[in-house]
Amino acid sequence: MRFRWPFGLLLACLLPLTAQAQARTPLVVEAALDRQVIAPLLTAFEHAYPDIALYYHDRSTLEVDRRAREVHPAPDVVISSAMPWQLARVNEGLAQPLTSPAARHWPQWAKWRNEVFGFTFEPIVTVYRLDLARYMKPPATHADLQAILTTQQARLNGRVTTYSPSRSGVGYTLFQQDARYSPRFWDLVAAMGAAEVSLEDNTQAMLDGLSDGKYWVSYNLLGSYAMYWAQTHPEVIVQVPQDYALVMMRMAFVHRDAPHPMAAKAFVDFLLGVEGQRILAGSTPLFSVLPEVIGPYTAQRLRDQVGERLYPIPINASLLAFVDPLRREAFMARWRREISILEDGD
Amino acid sequence: MIAVDGTLKRRLGVWLLATVGVLGAFLLVEAYTSAQRAANRAYDSQLEAAGLTVAEAIQWQDGQPIVEMPAAAFQILATDQQERVFYAILDAAGREVTGNLDGAVTPAWQRAAKAGPVWMTVSYHGTSIRLHGRELTSAGWESLDPVQIWVGHTLSGREALAGDLFERTLTRFLAMVLVAALLMLLAIRTALAPVRRLRQSLRQRDADDVRPLHAQVPGELYDMAETLNALFARQREGRDALLRFTADASHQLRTPLAGLQSTSELALQSEQPDEWRHALETVHASAARTSRLAGQLLSLARLRHASEGTRDTLDLSAVLRDTLMEWAERDAAQHHDLGLAPLPAEPVRIQGESWSLREMIGNLIDNALRYTPPGSEITLELERHPGSVTLSIEDSGPGVSDELLGRLHQPFERGGRQDTQGSGLGLAIVDSIARRHDAALEARNTPGHGLWVGVHFPLSAETN
Numbered sequence: 001m002r003f004r005w006p007f008g009l010l011l012a013c014l015l016p017l018t019a020q021a022q023a024r025t026p027l028v029v030e031a032a033l034d035r036q037v038i039a040p041l042l043t044a045f046e047h048a049y050p051d052i053a054l055y056y057h058d059r060s061t062l063e064v065d066r067r068a069r070e071v072h073p074a075p076d077v078v079i080s081s082a083m084p085w086q087l088a089r090v091n092e093g094l095a096q097p098l099t100s101p102a103a104r105h106w107p108q109w110a111k112w113r114n115e116v117f118g119f120t121f122e123p124i125v126t127v128y129r130l131d132l133a134r135y136m137k138p139p140a141t142h143a144d145l146q147a148i149l150t151t152q153q154a155r156l157n158g159r160v161t162t163y164s165p166s167r168s169g170v171g172y173t174l175f176q177q178d179a180r181y182s183p184r185f186w187d188l189v190a191a192m193g194a195a196e197v198s199l200e201d202n203t204q205a206m207l208d209g210l211s212d213g214k215y216w217v218s219y220n221l222l223g224s225y226a227m228y229w230a231q232t233h234p235e236v237i238v239q240v241p242q243d244y245a246l247v248m249m250r251m252a253f254v255h256r257d258a259p260h261p262m263a264a265k266a267f268v269d270f271l272l273g274v275e276g277q278r279i280l281a282g283s284t285p286l287f288s289v290l291p292e293v294i295g296p297y298t299a300q301r302l303r304d305q306v307g308e309r310l311y312p313i314p315i316n317a318s319l320l321a322f323v324d325p326l327r328r329e330a331f332m333a334r335w336r337r338e339i340s341i342l343e344d345g346d
Numbered sequence: 347m348i349a350v351d352g353t354l355k356r357r358l359g360v361w362l363l364a365t366v367g368v369l370g371a372f373l374l375v376e377a378y379t380s381a382q383r384a385a386n387r388a389y390d391s392q393l394e395a396a397g398l399t400v401a402e403a404i405q406w407q408d409g410q411p412i413v414e415m416p417a418a419a420f421q422i423l424a425t426d427q428q429e430r431v432f433y434a435i436l437d438a439a440g441r442e443v444t445g446n447l448d449g450a451v452t453p454a455w456q457r458a459a460k461a462g463p464v465w466m467t468v469s470y471h472g473t474s475i476r477l478h479g480r481e482l483t484s485a486g487w488e489s490l491d492p493v494q495i496w497v498g499h500t501l502s503g504r505e506a507l508a509g510d511l512f513e514r515t516l517t518r519f520l521a522m523v524l525v526a527a528l529l530m531l532l533a534i535r536t537a538l539a540p541v542r543r544l545r546q547s548l549r550q551r552d553a554d555d556v557r558p559l560h561a562q563v564p565g566e567l568y569d570m571a572e573t574l575n576a577l578f579a580r581q582r583e584g585r586d587a588l589l590r591f592t593a594d595a596s597h598q599l600r601t602p603l604a605g606l607q608s609t610s611e612l613a614l615q616s617e618q619p620d621e622w623r624h625a626l627e628t629v630h631a632s633a634a635r636t637s638r639l640a641g642q643l644l645s646l647a648r649l650r651h652a653s654e655g656t657r658d659t660l661d662l663s664a665v666l667r668d669t670l671m672e673w674a675e676r677d678a679a680q681h682h683d684l685g686l687a688p689l690p691a692e693p694v695r696i697q698g699e700s701w702s703l704r705e706m707i708g709n710l711i712d713n714a715l716r717y718t719p720p721g722s723e724i725t726l727e728l729e730r731h732p733g734s735v736t737l738s739i740e741d742s743g744p745g746v747s748d749e750l751l752g753r754l755h756q757p758f759e760r761g762g763r764q765d766t767q768g769s770g771l772g773l774a775i776v777d778s779i780a781r782r783h784d785a786a787l788e789a790r791n792t793p794g795h796g797l798w799v800g801v802h803f804p805l806s807a808e809t810n
Contacts, residue, residue, distance in 0.1 A: 091430045092446070093473065113428045180417070317424030317431050318417035326435075326444040327415045 024053040027263040030068065031079035032061040033250055034204075037228060040283035045270050052263045060202075061085065061169040068094060074257040076264035079250055081222070082169030083118075083313055084176075084322035086251040090116045091320060095253035098265055102272040110249060110289050112315050118249030119271045120280065121287035121299040123223035123310060124174055126239045127207070127230075132216045133237070141243040142178075142188060145219060149191035156195050159216035161206045164199035165335055170248065171199075174220045176322045176331060177246055177313050186338045192219065193339030210236045222248060224297075228285040240306045247299075247312040250286070355534050362530050366523050373519060381511035385504040386476075389425065390465050393478035396422040396497045397463075400433070401482050404493055411435065411443055411493045419497070427503030432475055438491035451496050455479060459494055467501070474501050540564050544571065556582040594758040595643050598770070602636040642771040645705065646757065649778035660700055661693040662735060662803065663728055669707040670726055681720035684711070687727035694728060694735050696803050698783050706779040710739045710799060713772040718743030718796060736800045743796035746789070754789050754799075776801070 031038070035058040046054055057075075059067070061082035068078045068089050078094075080086050089095065095115035097103075103114055110118040126145060128138050136152050139145035149156060163171020178185040198215065200206045203225040209215040211233050226238045252271055254264040270276045274293060281288035281295025288298045295301075303310060313319070321327055399419040404411055413435055423431040434445030440456055442449055450470055458464045459479035467476050477498035483490070540563050547561055558575045606629055613625030667689065674684050707726075714724045723742040728735060746754065753759050755777035758770035773787070776799075780787045785803040792798045 088446070093430060093471065113430075316428070317420035320420045320431060320446075321415045321417040324415040324444055326413055330412060330414045 024051050025260050025263045026053045026055060027077070027260055027267060028075045029054065029056045029077045029079065029267065030064045030075040031056060031058055031077075032064045032081050033079055034058060034225070037224065037284055037286065041271070041276055041279045044275070044279050045267060048270065048275075049263075049266060052266065054267075065089070065169070068255065072257075073259045074255045076255060076258040076260050077252060077267050078255055079252045080169075081122075081248055081250050082173065083249065083251055083315065084173055084319040085169055086116055086253065087112060087315065087317070087319040088323045090253055091317070094256050096256050096258070096261065098254065098268060100265065100269045100272075102269050102274075106272050107289060107291075109312070110315060112317075116251050116253040116315070117268065117272055118251050118312075118315050119277075119289060120224065120248075120250040121289050121302065121312070122248045122250070123240050123287075123302060123306070124220050124246040124248055125223040125226050126217070126219055126241055127210060127221050127226050127236050128217045128239065129210050129213065129215070130235050130237060131213075138237065138239065139217070140239060141241055142182070142184070143243065145217070146184070146188045146191050148217075149188070149195050153191075153195055156216060158196050158198070159214075160192055160195045160219070161198045161200055161209055161215040161217075162192060162219040163206075164201060166332060167199070167201050170202075170222070171220065172328070172331075173313065173319075173322055174246055174248070175335070177311075178220075179331070181244060181311070186334070188219075189335065189338040190341045194342035197339070207233075207236065220246075224285040224287065240302075242306070242309065244309050244311050245306060247310050249289070249312060249315065251315065354538060355531075358530065358534050362527065366526065370519060370523065374516065377515040377519070378508075378512050381508045381515065382504070384511055385508035386465075388507060389476065389499075389504050390478065392422055392425055393465065393476065393497055393499070394463065394480075396420075397478055397480050397495050400435070400495050400497065401480070404435070404482060404495075411437055411491075413444065415444070423497055423499050425499065425503050427506060429499035429501075429503055430473070430475075432470065432477070432496075432498040434494075434496040436494040436496065438493070440494075443493075445496070447496060447498075451477075451479070451494075455496075456494060459496075460492075468498075470498075475499060476501060476504070540567055548574075554585075556585060591757055598639060598643075598758060599636065602632050602639070606632050606636075639771070642775065646771055646775050646778060649702070649775060649782065657697045657699060659695050660698055660703075662696050662698075662703070662737065663689045663694050665700065665703050666707060666726060666728055666737060669704050670711070673708065673711045678712070678715050682715055682718065683721070683723045685723065685725045687725055689728050690730050694730065694805070696735065696783070696805060698803075702779045702782060706776050706801070707737070709772040709775050710801075713776075713799075714739055714741045714743070714797075716772075717741075722796070733805055735803050735805055737803065738798060738800035740792060740798045741796040745791040745796045748791065751789050751791070755787055773799070 035042075035056060038056075042054060042056055046052070061080050064078060064080045065082060065085045067075055078086070078089070090112060095113075097114045098117075099114070103111070103117065106117055126139060132138060135155060136148050137144070139148055149160065163174065165172040165175050175185070175189075178188075198209070200209070203222045206215065206218045206221055207226060207229045210218055211229075223238065223240065226236070230236050230238050252268055254261060254268055258264045274290065277288040277290045277293045278295060280286045281293045281298045285297050287302060288295065290298075291300050299310075396419045399416050399422060400413065403416045403419075404413045406412070415433075419433075420431055423429070423433070432445075432447050434447040434451055435443045436451060436456065437443050440451075440453060442451075447470070450468075455464070455466070455477075456479070458466075459481050463478065463480040465476065465478050467474060469475075475498045477496055479494060479496045482493045482495060540561075544559075544561055544563060544567065547559065556578045558578055559571055561571060563571050609625050609628045609632070613622050616622065616625075667686065670684065670686055673679055711724070711726070714722075718724065718741045725740050727738050727740070729738065750759070755773045757774040759773070773789075777787045780801050783803060785801050787799070787801055789797065789799045
């Protein structure tokens with residue numbers, strides 16, 4: 001008898017834990033969204049839904065897309081910044097619709113079919129190193145950037161960086177959208193090519209290069225990451241282009257074959273709900289979409305600051321054109337031609 | 347007894363419902379298909395526009411079609427309903443140059459599209475989609491191969507539009523039904539108003555009011571109103587006859603009673619026992635007549651109002667013979683030549699009441715005895731005809747004037763004679779009994795003889 005009670009106590013301590021672990025619904029989120037950026041929201045979600053065990057996997061856009069298409073069991077929620085790919089998956093029927101009040105009241109321009117929702121509002125920015133300002137007027141517009149690339153080619157040679165359209169879905173989407181807005185975009189590509197632009201896979205790599213001094217100017221970065229970085233790295237300056245600024249939205253959908261649909265819907269609802277959006281606006285640089293949410297990072301506040309020249313990439317079927325293989329091929333062919341067009345001349 | 351078998355309102359309502367139901371079913375089926383057709387037309391033209399937009403973007407390079415898919419084409423395809431979109435561009439060999447249909451376009455569809463633009467609703471991975479295919483004959487520098495463009499989308503927009511159109515038709519139809527029902531109710535009320543008026547005018551009549559109805563009725567009710575009027579007329583006649591009968595009966599009874607009174611008064615004033623005796627004899631005879639009169643009145647009233655008695659099959663010949671034998675032995679018949687014509691060989695079977703037939707024959711004989719002078723011949727005869735038999739009595743008396751012939755069967759009609767001891771009820775009783783046997787009374791003068799009275803009996807089925 002003397003030896004029994006500690007064992008019983010141990011058992012009593014363990015039982016609730018295991019029972020609780022068994023009762024918790026797992027929820028697998030595959031996301032192309034840095035965990036450290038979204039962490040406040042994840043924490044709040046876990047706090048609000050203690051019976052859901054959240055497994056959040058932060059991956060590249062291409063990997064997220066592959067997992068959404070191929071992996072079994074399918075992830076519950078898919079989040080990605082590669083908007084055309086997300087829309088293509090929804091068009092294939094990989095998403096299931098949400099009927100919650102939050103989903104129904106979500107702005108029409110930021111959702112498609114009530115199946116996929118753009119829940120952030122991230123401006124695309126140009127970032128330059130403070131050093132650059134000593135030698136030239138920092139570029140405030142796309143035209144400015146092209147001008148300094150042309151006029152200060154010697155000084156900026158090798159110090160320019162942007163997304164690789166072939167390796168990054170986000171970068172490809174941004175360039176496609178740029179090309180839709182102005183044919184002069186190709187002049188900019190040619191100018192970047194002449195300055196021996198370095199093509200990076202993601203925003204973080206570009207920011208690292210800027211802080212290292214490797215790059216002086218960087219084009220088409222995710223404003224959310226850049227602004228977050230600039231808070232702790234005073235040597236980088238974030239410029240929202242003054243002529244037009246693209247806005248990228250992270251898109252989230254509940255997978256059609258989600259093993260835990262209730263938990264998945266709860267998660268997306270939380271993303272779209274006022275509480276989740278308030279966390280986005282207050283504790284992350286992802287910018288809230290909802291106009292009624294107040295905080296330092298809201299779409300409304302951004303509009304107030306940079307005016308009406310924000311051009312969100314539209315969430316509609318036209319995005320499908322970007323993932324058309326022929327169109328992508330044609331675009332890449334043109335990209336390769338334009339980026340080397342001035343080199344040949346030299 | 348009057349049993350309520352539904353109401354006219356309900357019957358008309360049921361018919362209206364049936365009419366509306368049948369017509370409505372046809373109408374709604376038609377509305378549904380036409381709504382779908384309209385929705386398909388509207389969205390098919392969008393498919394066509396998208397196909398043409400894609401066609402515009404096709405170019406040739408190194409013998410291969412290349413196309414920079416126009417973003418606008420996708421937006422046209424998706425429509426404002428945000429349909430899922432599907433597309434494929436096939437080269438001359440049927441290979442998918444680009445698209446997201448995964449080779450779902452079958453060779454059969456390709457052949458169809460070769461002949462001209464096609465639209466079809468197909469199932470793709472469990473989802474119904476509408477596909478549009480068109481062939482584009484190219485005019486490139488290097489190639490003249492045709493290219494096929496296939497575009498499609500899901501059906502929610504069409505379903506929503508068709509549902510919307512159908513819903514509108516349905517709403518209109520229901521409103522129409524409602525209006526029709528209200529109008530029908532109104533029509534029913536209006537149509538039944540004459541019936542209601544008739545009912546009210548009937549209800550307001552006094553119990554003994556038998557005047558004809560004066561009402562404006564529609565054609566359908568004319569027959570009923572006429573029938574009612576005929577009924578009133580019969581009632582009126584019956585009542586008149588009753589009043590007349592009562593008046594006549596009182597009158598007939600009063601005369602002998604007055605005679606009795608005066609005879610007895612005269613006798614009371616006299617001191618002569620002889621006169622008393624004479625008066626008593628007169629009183630006795632008069633009382634006997636009065637008693638017989640009262641008996642006949644009673645029998646007539648009973649015959650007229652008594653319900654149908656039980657009828658037996660009986661031989662009319664036997665009844666006639668027996669009754670005649672009985673009468674022939676009476677004192678009253680001693681001054682007349684009472685005879686019977688040869689009876690039919692076979693029994694004459696009719697349905698009847700024995701007692702009333704005896705009464706009838708007795709009355710006929712009594713009548714003949716009373717209204718003919720002594721020594722007259724009275725002959726009874728039974729004559730068979732196909733389907734009927736006639737019992738007749740003929741006398742060699744003075745006969746009756748022609749104008750009176752038709753009234754002979756009425757009570758207290760004495761054939762214009764005041765010189766007899768008859769009550770005038772005999773033929774009336776005969777007539778009543780004849781009616782009870784569905785027989786007809788006929789009276790006529792026979793030239794050279796006197797009166798001929800016949801009763802035509804229908805023969806019972808057996809004898810036929």
